Structure formats: C-alpha cells, structure tokens
Amino acid sequence: MHTLAQLRAGQLAGLKRLDLSCGLSEFPEEIFELADSLEILNLGGNALSELPHDLHRLKRLRVLFCSDNQFTRLPECLGQCPTLTMISFKANRVETVPAAALPPLLRWLILTDNCISELPSELGERPHLQKLMLAGNRLHSLPPSLSQCHQLELIRIAANHLSELPHWLVTLPSLAWLAYAGNPLETEADASALDAVASIPWSEVQLGQLLGEGASGMIHQARWAAPTTPARQVAVKLYKGHMTSDGSPLHEMNACISAGRHPNLIRIEGRIADHPQAQNALVMQLIDPHFRNLAALPSLASCSRDVYADNCTFSAPVALRIARGIASVAAHLHEHGITHGDLYGHNILWDEQGECLLGDFGAASFHATADTLETRALQRIEVRAFGILLGELLERIDDGLSAEGRQRLEDLQQRCCQPDVLARPGFAEIEHLLGCQ
The missing domain is CATH 3.30.200.20 (Phosphorylase Kinase; domain 1)
Structure with a gap:
C-alpha cells in the first residue's frame, strides 16, 4: 500500500499501479502526475463520493478499484476514459448507473453490494463485456440489450429482486458461470x-x-x-x-x-x-494436505480464465481422472437441482493420482429438477464451463494420449463449448464418453 506522503513527495514517479487507502474524502490531484504511466488505480477503502470530471487525463488507466467508498452514483467521467476496461465499485451506496459512465472498452464491471434498481440499456452496447457482477442490489430486471453481449461469460445476479430469468440470458453463446441464488425466481433448497x-x-x-x-x-x-x-x-x-x-x-x-x-x-x-x-x-471433512488447487484465480489480464503455473502438466490418465471426477460430481449436482455456478480449476483440489474434489459453493443456485427447457439450458451453461476446463487440461497433457484419443477429447470439448446452448451434451453423456477413453 502506498501513502499520500509518498505521492506528494514525487516518490512514485513512473508507477504503473497505485494503491491508496488512507481515509481520502477527495481525489488527490497529485495522481495526475502519474498520467504517463499509471494503468491500475486502487482507491478502495476510502470515503470518496466523487471523481474528477477530467479523470480521462489518466490516459493509460485500464483498471479502477473504488470499492468500499461512499459513491451514490457511478461517475460519468468513467465513460470518457479511453483505455478503461475494468471497474469495481463494490460495497458503496450506488443507486444510479448513468449510460455516460460506461467506457467504450468495458470488459469487467463489478457493482456488487449496492442499491441499484435499474441498469441503462447502453450496457448491452459494450461488445467487450465479459464479466458482470451485480449481486446484492435491487434489480427487478436486466436490460434486454445485454442479449447483444456475445462475449459475456460470467454473470453474478444473486440476491436481487428478479422474478424470472430472461429467455435471452440462458441463450447467451459464451455464458459459462451464472449465479442467481436469493432471487424470487429461484427454486428453494429442499x-x-x-x-x-x-x-x-x-x-x-x-x-x-x-x-x-x-x-x-x-x-x-x-x-x-x-x-x-x-x-x-x-x-x-x-x-x-x-x-x-x-x-x-x-x-x-x-x-x-x-x-x-x-x-x-x-x-x-x-x-x-x-x-x-x-x-x-x-x-x-479435513482434506489431506497433499491435495492442492488445480489453478490460481483469474488475473486482471486473464479476466475470466484461470491462471495455471508455467510448469503445470499432467499425464493423460491423471487429466482424464480429474475430468471424469468433475463430470461425475456435476451430474450429481444437476440431479439434485443445483448448479455450481463457479466450475473452475481454482475451485478444484487434486492430487498426483488425479483424485479431485470440487469446492466453493458460493455461486451455487437451485433450479427445478424437472426436465424443462430452462432447466436444461441452465445445466448446459455449466457444461460450457466444464468444456473450458477440459480444454485447459488438454493443453497440459504431456504424455500418454494417442492422436486418436486427443481427437475424441477435442471433439467433446468443442461440443461442450458450442454457441448453441441446448445442443451441448449433458453431464451424464459427458461422463459416459470420458469413461470410454
């Protein structure tokens, strides 16, 4: 964490990332002296309620964190920042999101834990939008224009006031991680x-x-x-x-x-x-310490993709055992009317033999156990998340996989990730196909 004294003394010249949390109630003008280098600005944990109208002077700014402040309105000046792609205003008091506050290159928007009841239709006019985090607000609906966001992969809309999931939401071609628990639409836990x-x-x-x-x-x-x-x-x-x-x-x-x-x-x-x-x-259950996380959390650069160690490789039997285990537990959850919502490598513990455990149910949601089109779509959204995971495993298999075996797995991976949601296989079929490898 940096200090205001360092900033004012000119000791941070050339800095690419500035972390400043010191009870600020006003934006320090000295930050503009970093305009030629600053890419990531973290002002979380202050008492800010406004940003300067000329924030766009930070011409290299890509990422802005303003969580845990006192904003009631998403500042319009954000929309004028030409390189801004990631914005977080988590845990403020935001009620209003003006269309003018949405930068053209927006990729990742975090508005969790605020007081938002409506979003502008212009949000759907941000073609790079990939992650949208809106849990803990007062939303009764989502802008239909979001149906145009074909790169949108992760949506968090839990703990709002949604009485139904829009049809277009469950048909989004890239959506893989969806959390909607705590809305009136959700089927209650048994x-x-x-x-x-x-x-x-x-x-x-x-x-x-x-x-x-x-x-x-x-x-x-x-x-x-x-x-x-x-x-x-x-x-x-x-x-x-x-x-x-x-x-x-x-x-x-x-x-x-x-x-x-x-x-x-x-x-x-x-x-x-x-x-x-x-x-x-x-x-x-206490997990044996020889289990470890399969991957690390997505980074600011990877956005919705896990980060694997550079030297991470698997033998084919180990990778297949992991894939079979996760397909099996996902099928089990779906039979119980649960979508995990966060099926990622960073939520999987594994050992050298390929034993694996799926954890972290923070994004889990309940759905009807009857086989309806909506239920099937919700399950097939999670199938895409599995397809991404399968692709990551395939990329890291270093031995033991024949050309024919690799082709079969690549074909399965492509079926899991195809844009037509309902055309994807279910986990029962996936588990069967992996068992034939």
Whole structure:
C-alpha cells in the first residue's frame, strides 16, 4: 500500500499501479502526475463520493478499484476514459448507473453490494463485456440489450429482486458461470436435506489453526469430540454475514448441505447449532494436505480464465481422472437441482493420482429438477464451463494420449463449448464418453 506522503513527495514517479487507502474524502490531484504511466488505480477503502470530471487525463488507466467508498452514483467521467476496461465499485451506496459512465472498452464491471434498481440499456452496447457482477442490489430486471453481449461469460445476479430469468440470458453463446441464488425466481433448497444434516453442539468443537479465509468465511482445522465417537480432526467453516461477489454466504451453506454426498465433494459432517455469536458454521471433512488447487484465480489480464503455473502438466490418465471426477460430481449436482455456478480449476483440489474434489459453493443456485427447457439450458451453461476446463487440461497433457484419443477429447470439448446452448451434451453423456477413453 502506498501513502499520500509518498505521492506528494514525487516518490512514485513512473508507477504503473497505485494503491491508496488512507481515509481520502477527495481525489488527490497529485495522481495526475502519474498520467504517463499509471494503468491500475486502487482507491478502495476510502470515503470518496466523487471523481474528477477530467479523470480521462489518466490516459493509460485500464483498471479502477473504488470499492468500499461512499459513491451514490457511478461517475460519468468513467465513460470518457479511453483505455478503461475494468471497474469495481463494490460495497458503496450506488443507486444510479448513468449510460455516460460506461467506457467504450468495458470488459469487467463489478457493482456488487449496492442499491441499484435499474441498469441503462447502453450496457448491452459494450461488445467487450465479459464479466458482470451485480449481486446484492435491487434489480427487478436486466436490460434486454445485454442479449447483444456475445462475449459475456460470467454473470453474478444473486440476491436481487428478479422474478424470472430472461429467455435471452440462458441463450447467451459464451455464458459459462451464472449465479442467481436469493432471487424470487429461484427454486428453494429442499428443506428435508437441510433438516437431515447432523446438528453439532459448539461445545464439542475446539478450533485450531486457520487453514484459509475467503470472501464467504474462514476455515479452521478443529478437533471434534462427540460423546459417542472418538475425537477426530475436522475442518470448520465459519460463515461471514455480508454479501460476497457471488452472493450471500448463507446460500452457499445451504447449497453445500443440499448437495449431499459424492466422492468428489468435500463431506459435510454437520452444522453448528449454537454458536455463541449465532454465527453459521459447518463441520466438514479435513482434506489431506497433499491435495492442492488445480489453478490460481483469474488475473486482471486473464479476466475470466484461470491462471495455471508455467510448469503445470499432467499425464493423460491423471487429466482424464480429474475430468471424469468433475463430470461425475456435476451430474450429481444437476440431479439434485443445483448448479455450481463457479466450475473452475481454482475451485478444484487434486492430487498426483488425479483424485479431485470440487469446492466453493458460493455461486451455487437451485433450479427445478424437472426436465424443462430452462432447466436444461441452465445445466448446459455449466457444461460450457466444464468444456473450458477440459480444454485447459488438454493443453497440459504431456504424455500418454494417442492422436486418436486427443481427437475424441477435442471433439467433446468443442461440443461442450458450442454457441448453441441446448445442443451441448449433458453431464451424464459427458461422463459416459470420458469413461470410454
């Protein structure tokens, strides 16, 4: 993190990325002295409510973070920034999004956790739009013009007031990651599944080291000592209460429980019933430390694509085992009326033998289990996400795959990613085809 003193002293000349969080209530004019170099500007965590009308003087600015400030209106000056592609105004008080605030090269827009009830139709006139994050607002509808955004791959519209999904949304040719939980349109979780999970008293659990922290909560290693069974090591996820980019953490918890058991899911042991601060928590299987993430999160440059280590390679048997495992668990989820919504390599844990676990249900949503056109479309949107994953695995297979075998997998990958949503195969067929490899 940089300081205002450094900026004013001219110590940041030539900087490409500026991170400034120091209680600012006004935009520091000294930032314009970086106009010839500045590409990424992070002003998150301040008290700003306006930006200068001549922000376009930052002629190289590509990325702007203004999360956790006090904006009530998306500033029109953004639309005049010629190179701006990524904008984040998460967790402000934004009510109004003027058409003039949308830059021509907009690729990634984050307006999570605001007070927006309407979006301008001009949003659909941004042909480069790839990621759109709108969870935690007051939207009753989406602009039909978004049907023109054929490069749109990820949409987060959870926790709004949508009573239906527009038909055009589930036909978007590139859409692969969709989260819509917590809207009136969503089919509720099966209450019997939630009631069936064991209730674990807080007194039986002793928290240990912190294993990780994400947007929705913290995961601790813990010791669980039930009265009738030997004490054992588990993981406990303590859920946060506030909105994430995907949606509500409580929806994530309900989806984890409703998903039931599968060899490629992290096993849920029970739900904490009486946390002293009334915090929601799940007791889960403790994952062996030899499991690791398949990929890293997308970067600012890759936008909607995971980042793999340069030396990441797989043998054909390992890659196929991962693919089969994920296809199998996705089929299981769809049978239970759940779309994962974030089927990505960075949400998959794997080991050297190809054993894998699909985690992070933060973007999961419920749908009807009946075979309707909408249900089929929602499931086939997730098939495209799998197709992208399969392509990433194929790119990194270093041995053990015949030319014929590679051709069959490439054909399957192309079928999964074809623009006609309903023409894609379902996961039952995908699992069968992978089993024939």
